[in-house]
Amino acid sequence: MKVQEIIKQTNFPALQTFLQQQQITCRQIVEYYLKNIDLKNKQLNAFIEIYAHEALTRASEIDNKITTKQPLGKLAGMVIGLKDVIAYQNHPLQASSKILQGFQSQFSATVVERLLAEDAIIIGRQNCDEFGMGSSNENSIFGAVCNALNPERVAGGSSGGSAVAVQADMCRASIGSDTGGSVRQPAAFCGVIGLKPTYSRISRWGLVAYASSFDCIGLITKDIFDTALLLEVIAGKDEYDSTVSQKPVPAYSQCINQSIKKAWRIAYLQEALQSTAVSPAVKHRTWQKIQQLQAEGHIVEPVSFPFLDYILPTYYILTTAEASSNLARYDGIKFGWRAENCSTIEQLYKQTRTQGFGREVRKRIMLGTYVLSADYYDAYYLKAQKVRQLIKQATDKLWQNYDFLILPTTPRTAFCLNEIQQEPMQMYLEDIFTVQANLTGIPAISIPNGIDEEGMPIGLQIMANYFQETQLLAFANAILQRKVCNFENSENQ
Amino acid sequence: MQPTTALETIIGLEVHVQLATKSKLFASDSTAFGSEPNSQTSPITLGHPGTLPKINRIAIEYAIRMGLACKAQIASFITFDRKNYFYPDLPKGYQITQDKTPICKGGFVCIGYAQNQPKIIPLHHIHLEEDAGKSLHRAENDEYSYIDYNRAGVPLIEIVTQPVLRSAEEAQAFLMEIRRMVQYLGICDGNMEEGSLRCDVNISLRPEGSTQLGTRVEIKNLNSFRNVAKAITFEQQRQMALWQAGKATEIVQETRQFNTQTYETTALRTKENLNDYRYFIEPDLPPVIISQSWLAEIQKQLPLLPHQWFERLTQHYRLSNYDAEILLENQNFVLYFEQVCQHTTCYKAVANWLNNTLKSYFNENTLPIEITSFPRADLLAELIEMVAQQQITQTIAQQKIFPLLMQNPHTSPKKIAQQYNLLQENNTVQLQAIISEVLTKFEAKVQAYKKGKKGLFDFFTGEVMKRSQGKASPLLIKDLLEKMLKSLK
Numbered sequence: 001m002k003v004q005e006i007i008k009q010t011n012f013p014a015l016q017t018f019l020q021q022q023q024i025t026c027r028q029i030v031e032y033y034l035k036n037i038d039l040k041n042k043q044l045n046a047f048i049e050i051y052a053h054e055a056l057t058r059a060s061e062i063d064n065k066i067t068t069k070q071p072l073g074k075l076a077g078m079v080i081g082l083k084d085v086i087a088y089q090n091h092p093l094q095a096s097s098k099i100l101q102g103f104q105s106q107f108s109a110t111v112v113e114r115l116l117a118e119d120a121i122i123i124g125r126q127n128c129d130e131f132g133m134g135s136s137n138e139n140s141i142f143g144a145v146c147n148a149l150n151p152e153r154v155a156g157g158s159s160g161g162s163a164v165a166v167q168a169d170m171c172r173a174s175i176g177s178d179t180g181g182s183v184r185q186p187a188a189f190c191g192v193i194g195l196k197p198t199y200s201r202i203s204r205w206g207l208v209a210y211a212s213s214f215d216c217i218g219l220i221t222k223d224i225f226d227t228a229l230l231l232e233v234i235a236g237k238d239e240y241d242s243t244v245s246q247k248p249v250p251a252y253s254q255c256i257n258q259s260i261k262k263a264w265r266i267a268y269l270q271e272a273l274q275s276t277a278v279s280p281a282v283k284h285r286t287w288q289k290i291q292q293l294q295a296e297g298h299i300v301e302p303v304s305f306p307f308l309d310y311i312l313p314t315y316y317i318l319t320t321a322e323a324s325s326n327l328a329r330y331d332g333i334k335f336g337w338r339a340e341n342c343s344t345i346e347q348l349y350k351q352t353r354t355q356g357f358g359r360e361v362r363k364r365i366m367l368g369t370y371v372l373s374a375d376y377y378d379a380y381y382l383k384a385q386k387v388r389q390l391i392k393q394a395t396d397k398l399w400q401n402y403d404f405l406i407l408p409t410t411p412r413t414a415f416c417l418n419e420i421q422q423e424p425m426q427m428y429l430e431d432i433f434t435v436q437a438n439l440t441g442i443p444a445i446s447i448p449n450g451i452d453e454e455g456m457p458i459g460l461q462i463m464a465n466y467f468q469e470t471q472l473l474a475f476a477n478a479i480l481q482r483k484v485c486n487f488e489n490s491e492n493q
Numbered sequence: 494m495q496p497t498t499a500l501e502t503i504i505g506l507e508v509h510v511q512l513a514t515k516s517k518l519f520a521s522d523s524t525a526f527g528s529e530p531n532s533q534t535s536p537i538t539l540g541h542p543g544t545l546p547k548i549n550r551i552a553i554e555y556a557i558r559m560g561l562a563c564k565a566q567i568a569s570f571i572t573f574d575r576k577n578y579f580y581p582d583l584p585k586g587y588q589i590t591q592d593k594t595p596i597c598k599g600g601f602v603c604i605g606y607a608q609n610q611p612k613i614i615p616l617h618h619i620h621l622e623e624d625a626g627k628s629l630h631r632a633e634n635d636e637y638s639y640i641d642y643n644r645a646g647v648p649l650i651e652i653v654t655q656p657v658l659r660s661a662e663e664a665q666a667f668l669m670e671i672r673r674m675v676q677y678l679g680i681c682d683g684n685m686e687e688g689s690l691r692c693d694v695n696i697s698l699r700p701e702g703s704t705q706l707g708t709r710v711e712i713k714n715l716n717s718f719r720n721v722a723k724a725i726t727f728e729q730q731r732q733m734a735l736w737q738a739g740k741a742t743e744i745v746q747e748t749r750q751f752n753t754q755t756y757e758t759t760a761l762r763t764k765e766n767l768n769d770y771r772y773f774i775e776p777d778l779p780p781v782i783i784s785q786s787w788l789a790e791i792q793k794q795l796p797l798l799p800h801q802w803f804e805r806l807t808q809h810y811r812l813s814n815y816d817a818e819i820l821l822e823n824q825n826f827v828l829y830f831e832q833v834c835q836h837t838t839c840y841k842a843v844a845n846w847l848n849n850t851l852k853s854y855f856n857e858n859t860l861p862i863e864i865t866s867f868p869r870a871d872l873l874a875e876l877i878e879m880v881a882q883q884q885i886t887q888t889i890a891q892q893k894i895f896p897l898l899m900q901n902p903h904t905s906p907k908k909i910a911q912q913y914n915l916l917q918e919n920n921t922v923q924l925q926a927i928i929s930e931v932l933t934k935f936e937a938k939v940q941a942y943k944k945g946k947k948g949l950f951d952f953f954t955g956e957v958m959k960r961s962q963g964k965a966s967p968l969l970i971k972d973l974l975e976k977m978l979k980s981l982k
Contacts, residue, residue, distance in 0.1 A: 087543040106536050206543040212776035241545050243779055322776060325577050328586020329540040349579055372771035
């Protein structure tokens with residue numbers, strides 16, 4: 001096999017065997033991705049900075065470990081891109097915002113430390129919506145990211161660069177972040193796998209905060225084994241994050257092929273499949289999957305979720321409230337970008353924040369400030385906190401009868417660049433199916449579920465109860481291992 | 494609102510106490526005072542993107558100590574809230590504080606007990622929060638402002654009283670009691686010059702007998718007992734004048750600042766311009782559970798408090814209120830007092846020694862008052878006993894032996910006295926000779942004495958003492974001198 005084919009076609013354990021047998025080197029792997037970046041990034045804009053020299057040096061170091069028979073990390077051969085919200089010591093960290101222009105992180109995120117400790121190679125930082133705010137990766141100081149399947153289409157967001165980088169073979173996996181669907185939605189748009197684990201499963205130390213009680217580091221890959229392996233490396237307790245779970249981390253990668261229970265109990269949202277907002281192709285593919293699962297003997301039943309209409313308002317009130325506070329530190333005083341020619345402190349604040357933040361971020365800061373202000377606190381923030389509790393309780397109830405909840409990841413497939421940028425409500429509706437997992441904190445994964453009539457990928461989202469990543473990954477793996485059907489006309493369902 | 498109605502002053506205090514933890518409330522940076530500016534500023538302190546707070550449990554423990562000392566109700570779990578506002582010395586754009594669930598509720602502090610005028614000052618609550626950095630403005634023509642973030646994140650407790658204080662003196666007494674308490678509890682050095690204790694004053698006036706509170710004014714950031722008193726006095730007079738002029742309605746709810754040069758307060762911002770702090774729960778910190786066993790542990794290690802010591806000193810050791818109060822000024826003196834009193838029953842003498850000789854010695858030599866630099870307790874007791882038994886005079890003990898004892902803290906004062914030949918001479922014959930010598934030399938004075946100038950007795954005593962090189966017993970001198978003067982008829 002040619003080097004290129006080995007990298008492209010083999011699963012990760014096989015790739016590591018090739019490495020061990022010295023039929024391929026880490027340097028060759030890095031060179032392969034660098035070449036793809038070179039070829040495609042100009043058009044796709046997935047990476048905003050490439051650490052070529054550094055990645056090659058590290059690759060040679062790991063190759064040297066192999067030739068000298070030193071013990072190898074679990075992730076030797078894994079080439080990873082970091083969304084521009086993950087801190088990497090002595091590297092720029094900007095959240096795709098002007099306001100952090102020139103800022104370098106003095107420390108590495110816990111996830112980065114853990115990846116490096118297992119011999120992963122970091123190849124660059126990836127474009128995203130500014131501070132993770134957006135669903136199309138069009139809100140970036142570095143410009144929009146394009147979908148590799150059709151560069152006129154969006155990548156999804158906010159981890160658009162991370163999804164396209166995996167989609168277009170510019171790295172093997174990406175570390176993204178998911179506050180309301182920011183990993184799953186672009187993964188669905190790009191036809192790759194996106195996992196948002198349980199809230200608190202992965203330390204947030206080193207993740208630029210958008211909405212702290214929602215923010216979750218997530219993974220984008222092409223192979224679910226990679227997802228499982230990366231998760232088992234980066235998850236777990238961390239003294240730098242007081243909110244992280246102390247639960248032990250299972251060896252997920254060892255569990256994904258475990259013989260699966262005969263009959264899972266699966267719920268699907270009735271409303272989601274009846275809504276006119278969901279495109280026929282997405283409906284059809286989801287129906288098909290439901291029928292397939294039923295045919296295999298699983299229990300698949302419709303459930304009604306009474307709070308669907310409240311999910312988005314609750315999400316936007318609470319996330320913008322937290323964001324207005326989390327982003328207060330970007331004031332031009334201590335680090336990052338500062339407006340010039342200001343004569344008073346108030347002017348400095350106003351100019352720096354008006355010019356340094358993009359439109360969407362400014363809008364959300366204002367919204368959040370508003371919902372927290374004394375006169376509206378009870379009507380919005382407090383009310384939304386209560387609704388969040390109700391949504392959690394209603395979701396918790398599901399797990400008494402079901403193992404999984406399945407839904408389309410998004411109502412439709414990737415739309416065109418600039419298509420809905422001026423229609424914020426429609427843009428926010430992109431998150432309708434993904435935010436439930438963030439409001440409640442449950443794990444959710446998006447896996448490819450065929451394509452629509454225009455060849456754009458459709459995502460199937462599976463959610464599970466808290467800390468049920470093992471089951472979730474095994475179930476997703478079982479679905480993925482079945483032959484993927486070609487697109488059929490939606491009338492045939 | 495008649496000008497003839499007597500007015501009473503209603504004062505509530507918010508005292509900020511910097512906790513003497515080694516590291517900050519949410520970061521491992523040092524809290525040492527006086528270091529190079531911005532040398533104790535990790536990414537957490539500076540609020541760099543991606544950083545998260547991590548609670549310092551020692552700070553919680555210190556806050557609990559204060560709560561227990563005030564007999565407050567300690568919360569079974571605490572949460573933190575964000576107080577959002579923009580200021581250059583506030584790195585994150587919010588302060589992590591406690592809005593909804595303060596660590597301590599209620600409780601009280603007793604003041605005035607040493608003056609036989611005890612008054613209970615009930616507390617509203619005590620909460621934990623982080624300090625901000627410091628803005629420095631240098632010369633007028635300096636176009637820069639400077640910020641030192643070393644203080645940012647240093648743990649504070651804010652002690653909030655009910656509005657029950659009535660005067661500047663009471664406010665000062667309360668602050669002094671708080672300072673003594675936090676020092677005894679070992680949770681704060683109480684150093685006001687370094688800003689370890691700071692105070693906000695809420696003050697309003699109302700006609701005596703009224704049950705409604707008047708419009709209150711807040712005076713921010715007072716950093717000495719004197720300034721607290723001065724600010725209250727000024728504000729009392731300012732508001733009083735407005736009441737008496739029938740203009741009480743002109744008193745508006747506002748924040749005022751105290752000018753340390755003119756001793757006046759001036760308006761900083763009115764209520765309309767008050768910040769909307771947009772408090773909400775800090776999502777980066779989970780609730781901290783305060784278990785009964787943790788509380789019991791802290792309670793067990795609680796030292797005796799100033800008012801408890803006061804009782805012990807006045808009841809058990811029979812000291813006067815005055816002596817006890819002076820001794821209480823420093824916990825080390827109190828602890829040492831008790832150590833010395835294990836070896837002697839001359840309690841009053843011990844208190845005098847500590848309050849005078851020992852204190853002066855440390856003041857004059859500008860030494861830090863630490864128990865380890867005191868003489869061994871049994872040796873000081875031995876010295877005090879020697880005076881009591883007239884083996885040496887008080888003067889010799891204080892001026893000669895004590896400095897030597899300080900230099901040789903493990904040497905017996907008896908040995909020192911012998912070595913330097915300082916033991917009191919009770920040789921009557923020798924002393925009689927000295928007395929006759931003095932009486933002969935000052936014959937004229939003896940005559941004057943005879944004629945009624947009895948005050949000269951002390952003069953003769955002094956002369957005799959001088960000639961005995963301080964070694965003679967004052968009692969023996971008095972005895973012999975009286976006899977000899979009488980016989981000179």
